[in-house]
Amino acid sequence: MIIPWGTDAPIYHRPWATMALMAASITAFVLLDADAADEYSLVHGDGLHPVQWITSNFIHANIMHLAGNLIFLWSFALVVEGKVGFFPFLAIYLGLGFVQCGLEQMVTLGFAEGSSFGSSAIVYGLMAMALVWAPKNELNCLWFFGFRSNLVDMSILWFAVLYIALEVIEVVFWGAAMGVTAASAVLHLSGAALGFGLGTALLKFGWVDCEGWDLYAVMKGRQGQVRDTSGVEDEDPRAGRKTSRKKAVEASASPEDRAASATRKLKGHLESGSVVEAFGVYDRSVRSVAGWTPPDAEWLALIQALLAAEDWRDGVTVMEDYLRRSPKPSARVRLRLAQVLVKEQQRPAHAIKVLDGIPEGALPENLRATASQLRRQAERMREDGVLELEGEAW
Numbered sequence: 001m002i003i004p005w006g007t008d009a010p011i012y013h014r015p016w017a018t019m020a021l022m023a024a025s026i027t028a029f030v031l032l033d034a035d036a037a038d039e040y041s042l043v044h045g046d047g048l049h050p051v052q053w054i055t056s057n058f059i060h061a062n063i064m065h066l067a068g069n070l071i072f073l074w075s076f077a078l079v080v081e082g083k084v085g086f087f088p089f090l091a092i093y094l095g096l097g098f099v100q101c102g103l104e105q106m107v108t109l110g111f112a113e114g115s116s117f118g119s120s121a122i123v124y125g126l127m128a129m130a131l132v133w134a135p136k137n138e139l140n141c142l143w144f145f146g147f148r149s150n151l152v153d154m155s156i157l158w159f160a161v162l163y164i165a166l167e168v169i170e171v172v173f174w175g176a177a178m179g180v181t182a183a184s185a186v187l188h189l190s191g192a193a194l195g196f197g198l199g200t201a202l203l204k205f206g207w208v209d210c211e212g213w214d215l216y217a218v219m220k221g222r223q224g225q226v227r228d229t230s231g232v233e234d235e236d237p238r239a240g241r242k243t244s245r246k247k248a249v250e251a252s253a254s255p256e257d258r259a260a261s262a263t264r265k266l267k268g269h270l271e272s273g274s275v276v277e278a279f280g281v282y283d284r285s286v287r288s289v290a291g292w293t294p295p296d297a298e299w300l301a302l303i304q305a306l307l308a309a310e311d312w313r314d315g316v317t318v319m320e321d322y323l324r325r326s327p328k329p330s331a332r333v334r335l336r337l338a339q340v341l342v343k344e345q346q347r348p349a350h351a352i353k354v355l356d357g358i359p360e361g362a363l364p365e366n367l368r369a370t371a372s373q374l375r376r377q378a379e380r381m382r383e384d385g386v387l388e389l390e391g392e393a394w
Contacts, residue, residue, distance in 0.1 A: 002143045002152075004075035004159065009130075009137035011082035012280035017089045018077035022070050025119065028058040029066050038115070042101050045111035053101035054094060059117035069119045076126040079134050079156070082280075083208050092198065096125040100191050116187060124163075124188045125195025131160040132199035133208060135215045157215075164192055211284055259285075259292045266298050275305045279314050286321065293325050303333065312344045323357075331362035338374050348378035 032040070042056035043049065060066040081089035100121045108114065135157035143152055170185035202208045203216070212222060262285035269278035282302060285292050293299070299322050306315035319337040323329045334354055341351035355375050363371060 001145075002141050002154070002159070002162070003071060004139040004141050004154075005071065006140040007075055007078050007134075007137060007156070008140075008153075009079045009082060009134045009156075010280045010284045011078055012277050013082055013085040013089075014276055015074075015078055015081050017086045017093070018074065018081050021077075021090075021093055022073065025058050025060065025066060025070065029060050029063075032059070037117070041115040041117040042105060044105065044108035044114035044116070047109070048102075048105055050098075050102070053098045053105070056101055056115075056117045057094075057097035057119045057122060060119075061117070065118060069123055072123045073119065073126070075139055076123065076130045079130040079137070080126050083133060083210070084202075092129075093122060093126075096122045096191065096194055096198070100125070100187070100194055103190065104187065116183075120184075121187045121191030124167075124191035125198070127156075127160050127163065128192040128195035129199035129202075130156050132196060132203060132215045133210050134213060135160075135218055136213055157218075160192075164189070167192075211288055213288070255290055258289045262289050262292055263294055263298065266294055266302070270298060270301050270305060273305075275309050275311070278302055279306060279311075279318070282318065283314075296326065296328075299326065300330070300333070303336075307336070307340070312340055316340055316345065323354075331358050332367070334358050335363065335367060335371055335374075338371070338378075342374055342378050342381070346381065348381035351378045352382075 028037075028040075037059050040052065040055035041059050042052045060069065077089070077093075080092065084092070097119070101116075104116065136155060138153040138155050139159050141152050141154050141159070143150060167185040167188045171189065200216075203210060203214055210217070262281060265281045266278055266285070269275075269281060279302065282294065294302070299318070303315060303318050303322065306318060316337065319333055319340075322333055323337065334357055338351040338354040341347040341354065352375060355371055355378075358371060
């Protein structure tokens with residue numbers, strides 16, 4: 001069994017809608033008794049009930065059913081909401097559930113009895129959308145086999161192919177009997193089909209920008225290429241989406257144009273205070289625009305914003321990039337990185353290597369005292385047996 005718990009896909013919007021929907025499912029599970037849960041489930045063979053097309057998605061049979069759906073929801077919703085934002089994601093989530101449940105209730109009108117509930121069809125729809133939009137990005141997964149387990153990174157492409165293939169196998173082998181297992185697999189596949197179609201439509205109509213890393217670009221060997229946005233205005237950093245949606249023409253912009261665009265977007269997000277979006281632009285541009293580095297002013301402003309937001313992981317990533325790639329990195333950034341490594345991430349050995357890289361006389365006297373104090377603290381942590389993964393040294 002493979003369980004996803006995170007992703008390296010760039011996230012341009014915080015997952016507020018995802019957390020709200022998870023909270024709604026938990027609340028329904030805690031507050032509704034068995035009779036009430038049955039009332040809100042999707043009933044088969046008893047006419048059409050549009051209210052159930054929404055409510056049934058928040059009903060779960062037991063704690064394992066709930067936990068499984070929420071864990072998978074978190075990983076794929078990060079990708080989808082991370083690209084489209086709060087209200088579009090809310091519409092996508094509820095829309096997938098509404099359409100899938102409506103079709104299911106129509107198909108089962110002739111059934112004598114039965115019902116269904118849970119958000120797994122929506123989760124499969126979000127997985128298929130993530131497959132279309134970010135196939136090369138990886139999921140952080142925990143796998144179990146017997147009594148053994150381990151952590152592994154797996155591309156969204158292969159994860160989705162694996163889980164969809166397993167559902168197809170269940171339908172093929174148990175479909176004739178149409179027991180609970182096969183029926184559940186059919187519902188999962190119907191959700192995946194809806195998600196795949198919706199993800200493709202939003203991509204093709206230009207309502208989501210995957211920066212040339214979508215499934216179709218990858219299949220055609222055009223990954224990383226951007227669109228020539230002739231007639232398309234720049235992104236509004238506050239809205240996080242294009243202000244005009246005139247038809248784009250596939251073309252590869254020059255590296256200079258892409259670098260200038262990346263810098264402009266980064267600066268806009270920083271000026272508007274959109275820290276998550278600013279880091280998203282930075283992360284995406286570092287990976288897709290060859291040789292791009294932001295001007296020092298924007299680079300340092302991004303570092304300051306991430307640390308002010310206490311986003312230590314991304315802050316460390318950007319500081320490490322800065323020290324590695326800036327022509328004249330500031331010794332103060334090196335000191336700040338060491339401070340975060342010691343106090344926030346408990347990585348003393350790595351912090352000492354960073355401090356070793358501070359040139360003699362590069363810091364004023366008061367900061368030299370801070371550096372000495374950090375070094376002593378890091379050495380005490382090492383003596384106390386703090387373990388850590390080795391990092392780079394600059």
